[in-house]
Each structure stands twice: as C-alpha cells, then as structure tokens.
Amino acid sequence: MKHGRDAQPLSVIEWVHRDDLYANNYNPNYAAKPEMELLKTSIVEDGWTQPLVARPDGEIVDGFHRWTCSGDPRIYAMTGGYVPVVRLLPPAVGDQMLSTIRHNRARGEHGVLKMAEIVRRLIDEEGMTPEQVMQRCGMEKEEVTRLYDRGGMTERGTQGKTEFSRGWSPKV
Template identity: 40%
Template sequence: MTFQSPVYGVIAVPIEKVKPNTYNPNSVAPPELELLYDSIKEDGYTMPIVCYHDEETDEYVIVDGFHRYRVMLEHPDIREREGGLLPVSVIDKPIDCRMASTIRHNRARGSHSVDLMSNIVADLHELGRSDAWISKHLGMDRDEILRLKQITGLAALFREADFGEAWEPQEEGADASAPSGRIASARPTAAAS
C-alpha cells in the first residue's frame, strides 16, 4: 500500500466531537488569537485541524490546531457560517507519537524574520496602505510598525508623519531664560497613522 498524507482525507467533523489534548504547551497571545479570528473570518479555514480519532469515545483529539478550534468555539459567527463543522485530517498514532507531532507542528512554524517583516511593511506602505490598514490586517500595533519602519531606514515611510517640536540645546554661557529656537523631533506624535 502506498502512503497517503492525511491532508488528502480531510473530513467535516461536528465541533462537539472535537476535544483538546491535555499536553499542548503552545499558547497564543490575545492579539495573535484575534488575528487568527480575522484570518478565518476573511479567508475561511484553509488548514485542517489535525486529530487522532478515539474510536472508544468517537471523539477527535486535537494534535495540532487547537487555536483554530478555539476560534470556532468562541465565535458564533464562525460557527454558524461553518455549520458547526471543523475540517479535520486524522492521524493514527500512539500517544507518544502524537505528543511529538504536536511539538513538531508548533516548532515548525518558526518565527518571522524582522528584516523580511520590515520589507513587507515598506512594500505595503509603497502600495498606499496606511499604518491603520497594516495594523488591522497584519495584527501589529503602532509601535511595532514604527520599529519596522525604522529598521528599513526609508524616509519615505515617514513622509506623512506629524512631527512634534523639541527644544534646541543652548550654547554654553547663553542666558537660560532666553527663548531658544525649535527643531523638529525625530519622534512622530500620536497623531501619526
């Protein structure tokens, strides 16, 4: 018999039959979980939940995809749209191998390169996307966008930023009570988008 990857046998399983495992060490921060919800809301489920089918209880125990499961569990709009069914691919492995699979899935996702993310922010800015748009669609806060813009060093990324005024240091011996000239600060004000 030829091996066939589980993804070729995705099935629709009622969410009530899907259960989390008891050993997953992965957690997702609230902003990333909200981004996952936005992703599922906009794009639908594009990846199945990986499960083991427990034949005794007729339940599907999650190996990978707990947070995708959680989105449906916590968001009635997603649950209704999907008819309460989750896309599931089934693996048939003993518990130790399932635990290893969970960790491999978690660790294989890696992390985003700061340089590549900076380039993406720059490209989106050049395409006319505002910081607000980038924040919403990439799940970034303003500070993160600002830091990524600073990494690229492109003045064009800040051309629409409002800059506050800062004091100019006085020369030694100058009268401290005399007004000093003003210069533009390099820090965008809160009004920058």
C-alpha cells in the same frame, strides 16, 4: 512512512463539528490574545486554509488555537460550527506528543527585517494605510511604525558614503 498521494492524511479532509473534538492535555504551545485575534481575522478574511489534525476519537493533535477560534460567532456562522479535520491513525501517546511538537515548531518565527520589508511594501507599494496594516496583521501602531521605519533604515543617510563616520569607530 506513507507513500503515494492517497496514503497521505491530507487526502481525506472531513468537516467535523467542533463539539466533537477536544483538546489534548499536554500541548505546550500558547498564543497570546493578540495572536488569537489575528488568527480569527485570518480565518474570517481568508476562510479555512488549514485543517486541524485529530485522532479518530476527536482528540486534537494540532490546531488547538484554530479550534478555539472556531467558537467565535463569526467563524462558527461560516460553516455552522464545522471545522476541517485530517485524522491520524491512533499513534502511541509519545508519538502523538512528538507530532504536536513538530507541528508547532515547524512553523518557525518571523524575522524582523523581513517583516519590516513587508510592512513597508504594504504601505508604500500596495497602498494600505498604517491603520489597515495594524488591523489586518494584528499589530499595534508602535509596531507598524517601528517596522515601517526599520524597512528604510539601511538606505537612509548612506547615500554617497563609503565608510562609517568617526562616531562609529571604536577608540583604541
């Protein structure tokens, strides 16, 4: 365990040229094309907000997809091909693999109801069009429509009702 702020890898972020890094040969994580496009949009719109994690020799422990996106001409031009990197001391290969898995799994998953609330808020309260939500969140029209609809589903048709209709009651 590393104690103190100065002992944390994040205390030393380097700008490393992407060509000096390389993928590990065991990462089980895969991102489909829509997610990769969304990641590119995120970096283009927000800038680099998270460093890659690499061994001193340049092998990527975490951040393979960000590194892949850094080859996109728009992203490459932002920093001349340099990416932010945090280095890990050379752990044993097994420890490095565990680190990769922890980084991948710790990100969790998006809950549908929470996403529905966000989509509804972006459109109803933040004034975005469904097309803007589609583009900026990497969604298709059907997904935005379904999430938007789901965001109001629990309120719709329940005003003044205290119990379910007979159609919702199972027959005994």
